[in-house]
Amino acid sequence: MKKQTDHTPWCRDHKGTVYTFEEYFDFMKDFHGYPAPGLIIGGRMVDIALERFPKGTLFDAISETSYCLPDAIQMLTLCTTGNAWLNVVDLGRFALTLYDKHDGTGIRVFLDPGKMKPWQEIMNWFYKLKPKPEQDNQLLREQIKAAGSDIFSVREVQVAPRYLEKRSKGKTTDCPQCGEAFPSNHGTICRGCQGDAPYS
Template sequence: MKPLADYLREADKEGRPRSGIILGIRMVLRAMQELQIGDPAEVHRQLIAFVETDRCLPDAVELVTGCRLGNRTLKFRDLGKMAATFLDLRTNHAIRLAARETANQRALEVFKGLEKEEALSRAYREWPDEELFSWQPVAVELPTEERPGYRAPRVVCAECGEGISFHREVARAGRPLCRSCAGERYYEPQ
């Protein structure tokens, strides 16, 4: 595993890393330590990360582990929390980590002469993991169709004619429908 400074240099290539990226990298490094994974690249496609926010943390997870939506190793669960769960498919061990909200307030008190972003960044770089996160082992059931490399026949929606992958169709009146046509769309046609 590379040290924090190496990951921060990599993150710096896209602009100075924000405090959320720093905290995210620290979170991932702690998770890898807890799961006894020395180099995430060695467990390619055998490590699944579930992120509970769409801000900063997914970028940090991808940077350190290589987990990505496109290879089905990064899963997004919109819970609005700076938290993530990491599942090692080789051992079926999983760990969930969550940022301690108290660390933010404490950082602003300890580094009160600094701007908020700089105070948080400094705390996230320097403080021990125990002050930044809580973590616990968890059990995660990952269905076969959610795993990397899963293949299934594509189904065509009987309503719109679009293809549906990975058993995401819904059966209505004996016909396969995509979730959009079944009423679960996030958009409204104009």
């Protein structure tokens, strides 16, 4: 990719810190390991949502895909997997929503197939119209940058009440089998000892 020398903002975080395309690349490598196209696009999507969201509102987030987009949200807002302000709802749609955690009103930003058509390399990547080795990664990044906000649509949404509830762990007790602590509402022994442990 050509060295970016312009100072045009690409995205911002919840505190208002602005990232140029180039600065955001460094941030992506540091957090996600590499500047994935979906994450580049995701940065702009979070920016659009933040821009429309009333300042000072406490918000939670939904990512409708488990690919890339959750990381754009985690990098640019305080909504994370570990604090559960980020909800990944695996619908496989490239869309995110920031919503008021009290009343559920939100802004949904989504990649709009109708608007992507003029950008052939974005189409090649997103719909896998060409095998990955034949895709032109530099052109893809240039098209993502040039397209900017033009490939998204935005709408206001009302998030369902179950996403407004605070999660509760209940009582914690020690498992009589492995001896480790677990939420007692999981059963008499922990889920690991019930056969769900990821080890062989």
